[in-house]
Amino acid sequence: MPRFNTLKSEAAWRELITTDKDWKAADANMLRSLLVSMHLIRAFEEKVLELAGQGLVHGPAHSAIGQEGGAVGSALPMRASDQVNGSHRAHHQFLAKTLHYVSPEGLDLAAPVNEKTQWLLQKTLAEILGLDQGFCRGRGGSMHLRWAEAGVLGTNAIVGGGVPFAAGAAWAHRQAGTGDTTFTYFGDGAVNIGSVLETMNLAAAWKLPLCFFIENNRYAVSTVVDEATAEARLSARGQAFNIPSWKVDGMDPLAVYLATQEAMEVMRRGDGPTIIEVDVYRFYHQNGPMPGSAFGYRSKDEEKAWRERDPLDLVATKMIERKLIDKDDVQSLRHQAQQAMDKAAAELLDMSGKKPAIHDHLWPSRDFVDALVRGDLSEFDGAHYAEQEQFIGKFEERKFIDAVAGVMNRRMEQDERIVVMGEDVHRLKGGTNGATRGLSERFPDRCLGTPISENAFVGLGGGLAMDGRYRPVVEFMYPDFMWVAADQVFNQIAKARHMFGGDGSMPLVLRTKIAMGSGYGSQHLMDPAGIFSTSPGWRIVAPSTPYDYVGLMNAALLCEDPVLVIEHIDLYNVKGPVPTDDLDYLIPLGKAKVLREGNAVTVLSYLNMVHQSLEVAERLGVDAEVIDLRSLDRDGLDWETIGASIMKTNNVLIVEQGSVGTSYGTLLGDEVQRRFFDYLDQPVQRVHGGEASPSISKVLEHAACAGPEEIEDGLRRVLAGQGQPL
Known part of the structure; x- marks a missing residue:
């Protein structure tokens, strides 16, 4: 008979449950901010559903009524410099982070709405209505909310799609050594998505200060979590990747707050990512003002039981017990929050007709429709351009692949923001073809060999570019691998600049090689130019000589848009003239x-x-x-x-x-x-x-x-x- 040893995960996995002692010890000002934030968010969401019911919200209205405790409980321990992103249901997370940002000293229970909070509520509502004064000038709507200054990287309509971007921001925090963290919020439906699991693995391997915050509201539209996975305790995913994890009752905002504090300690001291799973419940259907029971996938009794555990009521009750507030204070807070939303809506709506309508002058101009798909290339003002025929200086004959490695060495030497990543780029004397030769020896902290997980590492590159502190150069060993990471390449990186109203840039370079003739077959040899040319947002360069490669790569690395640089294996050993003393010249983008x-x-x-x-x-x-x-x-x-x-x-x-x-x-x-x-x-x-x-x-x-x-x-x-x- 064989002998068996019981194996245990090295990752801690704990359920955190608050006690009366925790509630009595909780800071009074923190509890006030907790309650005020949740009431402002609740009133905001109710107004959104009201407007959606009147047909004034174009597109979905994914409310988070009932889930406020998870968002606010996790946002209050954050610094202004900590960053977050989220999924399609993210009004509560966006507001939790931004309310804390505009009122870092805390929210006043007696006067919960001030000039800053009123501005924030109206501007967020304007975005959800698709108006020009919104954070993304109406392009983002309900599902794509971004305010970089406040630490909101951008919410995302693709389930799990934004998770790799959060890893990019977390890598920038780790590299900067500030102790700042990133939180990526997603639901039970996203837990089984490949990009999420890939990112968990990559974040753990690289010890990134990234919290995977799982809002388990039990339903992905109408599919119950038990139907989607054999392990419905979703924080168990941390056991596979050696990530310390917490499971808490999300209807208890203090439990979320305490778990977040513990997770923050892990991340801030450099011990890598964390997972927090909060059990919450959305009181309404996936989208719109109807309850889920109206669609038959859950019962009224179930909904009633969860409504009786409303996180707003719990916090108010505990504060009343401590005599920090009374019932009249709660009613006043509720009333003032509702008044603030009535005022925000009144600024945006024309009430003079039979039905409320949005003021015509608040819509974005039709001329804005294609603006900022790409940047205006103003970053090239004063650039040093030099075609080969006009170049003044000495040349030497060099192989194409040597020019590839040479210009990357030069740029990384000159610009500490450049980070190279991809499969095997740090080994094999410069990757599979020598394109990254010398980089790992000279720049070991900026030449990163990745796991085989294109979704995770190209998405991480996208997040790194959007963060603004670094300029990633990502290598796809073969162009066909773009299909593996198609969401990150086309839905995320390509669309980000336009989708978020031009707020920020996307300075990412994606290198890949066409290998037709190498015998690698149907899944390695495609030419990606035709596919990328149909995707708004990408710039594409295809150098045919060593000299042009240097100039076009320099241009790609200066550009604030994502640039695909296509190489061809047939050219790697072809020799051509390359300047001996100047690898800093540019060839203009858009010049044949x-x-x-x-x-x-x-x-x-x-x-x-x-x-x-x-x-x-x-x-x-x-x-x-x-x-x-x-x-x-x-x-x-x-x-x-x-x-x-x-x-x-x-x-x-x-x-x-x-x-x-x-x-x-x-x-x-x-x-x-x-x-x-x-x-x-x-x-x-x-x-x-x-x-x-x-x-x-x-x-x-x-x-x-x-x-x-x-x-x-x-x-x-x-x-x-x-x-x-x-």
């Missing part, structure tokens, strides 16, 4: 380059296909003008250079290597034909790979990708269309 002049056809291409196009045109003797696009995002296409060429040649051939399904040429061809239709002698012609992604078989891989044969065929088609067959 004519590499070969011609009059018969304009060839538009990027990366390795630029060189193949040049070689085929030379071999065939075709009078082709070859343009290296270099910048591929919609905002970065150089229509001045492209247009001048088209008006001269009247024919266009777009050349790319990858699959037609995710083709970049789809966007580019459409734009060319709409902009220059009158100058074209024939439809835009294209060279691209097949429908299928590349296979492992060398023969099938070659057949799936475009190459010299396909370029030659494309040129012949264009010239045949002109009656000039080769």
